[in-house]
Amino acid sequence: LQGIPLFAGLSSSYLQKIANECAINTYASGTILFRENDIGTVFYLVLSGSVKIYNSSNHGDEKILSIMTVGDCFGELSLLDGKPRSASAQVIEDARVLSLSSKSFNVLLRGNIDMALHIIKELSNRLRETNQQVHDLTFMDAKKRVIKNLIKLANEHGARSGNIVRFKINLNYDEISQLAGVEKPLLFQVFNELQTKGILSVSGNEFLLNLLKLKY
Ligand code: CMP
Numbered sequence: 001l002q003g004i005p006l007f008a009g010l011s012s013s014y015l016q017k018i019a020n021e022c023a024i025n026t027y028a029s030g031t032i033l034f035r036e037n038d039i040g041t042v043f044y045l046v047l048s049g050s051v052k053i054y055n056s057s058n059h060g061d062e063k064i065l066s067i068m069t070v071g072d073c074f075g076e077l078s079l080l081d082g083k084p085r086s087a088s089a090q091v092i093e094d095a096r097v098l099s100l101s102s103k104s105f106n107v108l109l110r111g112n113i114d115m116a117l118h119i120i121k122e123l124s125n126r127l128r129e130t131n132q133q134v135h136d137l138t139f140m141d142a143k144k145r146v147i148k149n150l151i152k153l154a155n156e157h158g159a160r161s162g163n164i165v166r167f168k169i170n171l172n173y174d175e176i177s178q179l180a181g182v183e184k185p186l187l188f189q190v191f192n193e194l195q196t197k198g199i200l201s202v203s204g205n206e207f208l209l210n211l212l213k214l215k216y
Pocket of ligand 1: 126
């Protein structure tokens, strides 16, 4: 557990206590960990792989709120406020996930100010990110949102060499549209435009993006 930001600064005896109380499971891509409105009983931390957090409309459309990767935690909201899950969580890349029961999570949080502060900082980040998303959905046109999200994915998952970023993501086109909050035909239109201009090249789930030529 050493090296996980959430547990930074905890003594080895505290880490041992967590190790005794947590479970570590491996989930295949596609596994749904929980759905929006379920009762929340568990806190999760991603050790490897990735998990998407999303909301669904009554018609089955989805909006991806966030992609959780190594070191990210989720599922804290319903444990803190006692309300149902605010979003669904689905594994999108085979994942090892640490889980803690609601009781253990609360005991750990009450007993450790650093851990509580880490969670508060995480919630602050999410509020900022959400404000930014509201801003983009309100003021930014759809094409710019696609480009902005591509750059974000490149920064978060890519290796940069000069102006070129190479990145691999386990998201299909539906999911990339849901992340950017655009319809799929528009996503294809923007991708085609970027490919024609030599800004983007796509092969399977591998992307090459030329940052120098990109503006949004
Ligand atoms: P909980 O409501 O218990 O279950 C869904 C989880 O998704 C939630 O806790 C948070 O951990 C996470 N979550 C909800 N909304 C967002 C968001 N806007 N950005 C990132 N994570 C979120």
